[in-house]
Amino acid sequence: MPKLKGTKEKILETALNLFAQSGYAATSIRDISRRVGIRESAVYNHFKSKEEIFLSIIDKYRFLDLNEKILSDELLEELTTPQRFLITFSNKLIDLWDKPEEKKFMRLLLMEQFSRISGREISVNGLLSELRTLCGMILGEMVKHGIIKKIDPEILADEFIAPLFLIRAEFMVTDESSISEVKKLVEQHVNFFWNAVRL
Amino acid sequence: MPKLKGTKEKILETALNLFAQSGYAATSIRDISRRVGIRESAVYNHFKSKEEIFLSIIDKYRFLDLNEKILSDELLEELTTPQRFLITFSNKLIDLWDKPEEKKFMRLLLMEQFSRISGREISVNGLLSELRTLCGMILGEMVKHGIIKKIDPEILADEFIAPLFLIRAEFMVTDESSISEVKKLVEQHVNFFWNAVRL
């Protein structure tokens, strides 16, 4: 039989697609294997169970490391013009969220966050709180430097993130992203937020 | 055999509990019937399929009719003191969301919104947009009466709702509601929002 290189990766990729589309329980090993192009028994050469496939996906995408992915040098240079900074930051976030794999992963998380597959906690809050921490730091610095009003950074972070997240969630259902419309909404939000916090 | 009154309701109630806990696909007719206290075949005296149970649940809880549930007379009297109004409004919303059945229904919606069980669209956005419309109207009136800044009511609605929704979503995972903590967060949000929109 031909050795198809990268079968393991293909299984993970296919499984993410199907899990994100129909949910973990509604997706069978046979569904996955059929799409990969192998028999279901061959899957077990790469993963010892369906749960292990799921957990591998979680582990693969769990590490967002937002700081690295978003905080580029060009962004940090815009810190002197806070409003621009916030818009650029938001758009970077939206672009990140709009990447197909991030989208699918978020869908999977939303669907399975309550199921606790194999005891492991699958939380959307985890991803969110990472983002909240980052925003809290940035906005906290802005407060400290007297760029914006003196408001508890945690509150600022929530107020900044929540509408962005909702915009994102809304456009995750309708698959045709229409990214320009999203960015318009983002800009409107940032303007509102900026007017709320500017001195 | 004894006739147990209300079996149909009991099935719906049990099914909602299990669907909201583990998801539709991971819940079996046997799970449901066992908890109801009948054999799985007896379920089919009341519903012709598993899907019909699911759709019955959706139909039962779909009609929130927010206006009726939230807009009480006492609330409307507070319209002269907008900040108080917003806090009362938010707390009413949180109380509504905190009702066990609403909570479970929202969980179910969050889990199954992407699955499109039996073609029927199951959207969280539907519930959200109803709320957004209501808030848009209220805030639009406030703008028109010169109570708050002149900002697009749709934007105002989004900015007002999003943090509330996120607070809600966050406390849906940790089942111990700690409603007082939620209300503190809500109050902080309303204060932020009020300061952003006041003249």
Added chain:
DNA sequence: AAATTATATTAACGAACGTTCATTAATTAA
């Protein structure tokens, strides 16, 4: 070239799935 390892195949397992069936007891209507 031989041995080993990795990856696929076919076949099958027991368990669980949603659903149907004939039957029976209890309730309701005539």
Added chain:
DNA sequence: TTAATTAATGAACGTTCGTTAATATAATTT
């Protein structure tokens, strides 16, 4: 009182599930 309806039962259906075993072949290592 009888007939019809309702709601339960236990058994069985065909299907699909996750998983395992035995086996064959390709790729890699020796």
